[in-house]
Amino acid sequence: xxxxxxxxxxxxxxxxxxxxxxxxxxxxxxxxxxxxxxxxxxxxxxxxxxxxxxxxxxxxxxxxxxxxxxxxxxxxxxxxxxxxxxxxxxxxxxxxxxxxxxxxxxxxxxxxxxxxxxxxxxxxxxxxxxxxxxxxxxxxxxxxxxxxxxxxxxxxxxxxxxxxxxxxxxxxxxxxxxxxxxxxxxxxxxxxxxxxxxxxxxxxxxxxxxxxxxxxxxxxxxxxxxxxxxxxxxx
Numbered sequence: 001x002x003x004x005x006x007x008x009x010x011x012x013x014x015x016x017x018x019x020x021x022x023x024x025x026x027x028x029x030x031x032x033x034x035x036x037x038x039x040x041x042x043x044x045x046x047x048x049x050x051x052x053x054x055x056x057x058x059x060x061x062x063x064x065x066x067x068x069x070x071x072x073x074x075x076x077x078x079x080x081x082x083x084x085x086x087x088x089x090x091x092x093x094x095x096x097x098x099x100x101x102x103x104x105x106x107x108x109x110x111x112x113x114x115x116x117x118x119x120x121x122x123x124x125x126x127x128x129x130x131x132x133x134x135x136x137x138x139x140x141x142x143x144x145x146x147x148x149x150x151x152x153x154x155x156x157x158x159x160x161x162x163x164x165x166x167x168x169x170x171x172x173x174x175x176x177x178x179x180x181x182x183x184x185x186x187x188x189x190x191x192x193x194x195x196x197x198x199x200x201x202x203x204x205x206x207x208x209x210x211x212x213x214x215x216x217x218x219x220x221x222x223x224x225x226x227x228x229x230x231x232x233x234x235x
Contacts, residue, residue: 003029004029004030004031005029005030005031005052005053005113005116006031006033006049006050006051006052006053007024007030007031007032007033007051007052007053007054007055008032008033008034008035008036008042008045008046008051008054008055009021009024009032009034009035009036009054009055010035010036010037010038010039010042010054010055010056010057010060010065010068011035011037011055011056011057011060011081012037012057012059012060012061012062013037013057014037016057016081016102017035017037020035020055020081020109021035023106023109024055026106027110027113028168029167029168030053030113033045033049033051037060038062039060039062039063039064039065039068040062040063042054042056042068043063043068043071043072046072046075046076047075051075051076052076052077052116053076053077053078053079053097053113053116054072054076054077054078054079055079055081056068056069056078056079056080056081057080057081057082058080058081058082058084059082059083059084065080065082069096077097077116078096078097079096079097079098079099079100079112079113080096080098080099080100081100081102081104082099082100082101082102083101083102083103097112097115097116098111098112098115100112107156107157107158110156110159114159114170130146130147130148131144131145131146131147132144132145132147132181133145143169145162145164145169147182147183147186147187147197148186148199149164149165150162150163150164150182150187150197151163151164151165151196151197151200151211151212151214152194152195152196152197152200152211152214152216153175153178153179153182153187153194153195153196154193154194155174155175155192155193155194156170156193158174159171159173160173160174160175160178162178163211175192175193175195178195179195182195186198186199188222188225188226188229189222190209190216190217190218190219190222190226191216191217191218191219191222192219192221194216194217196209196211196216197211198229200212204218204227204230206218209226
């Protein structure tokens with residue numbers, strides 16, 4: 001996603017809030033504005049601020065999530081988080097983006113936020129050594145990504161994040177497919193979940209490679225091949 005999305009969490013259970021805070025912190029294009037147990041506090045914030053998405057519990061004593069969503073009336077996106085599946089139909093009535101049934105894992109959370117109104121998924125379509133044409137939303141929508149601008153690629157189970165200097169692009173794809181599209185002269189796999197750009201390496205130590213300030217692990221399986229490559233490039 002090219003835009004950072006401001007979000008709030010509304011839930012009357014502190015453990016649920018802590019889990020969502022943890023999930024939000026993992027996603028670079030989400031910015032947590034606040035987390036609260038008070039629906040009326042959230043309503044005031046939504047009325048007075050530009051909030052892109054609310055992670056909203058349904059059963060709360062002061063005001064239910066369904067009631068709050070009707071008051072909000074399309075001022076922001078809503079993703080319901082609840083332990084009660086019987087409210088799913090009502091969530092569709094208020095045009096919720098998604099309905100997360102507790103307990104849910106990070107992968108399910110990530111699928112939900114990819115439904116927000118931004119370019120969401122990407123499919124590799126045409127490649128050269130210099131750039132990739134990647135598919136975004138829509139049948140004939142493509143984005144050109146220069147390989148020189150890719151810092152590293154991160155596998156996220158069923159998704160892949162392509163990290164650029166100014167944004168990251170998310171694709172419903174596999175790391176193996178992406179690896180096959182990247183020129184081996186510029187990229188190397190350092191871990192089962194990471195492919196890094198050799199030109200963008202800042203430094204290394206025994207267990208990590210650094211792209212700017214980001215530390216990326218070097219897995220035992222990939223360590224010899226990686227350091228052999230580094231030795232071959234040293235002055």
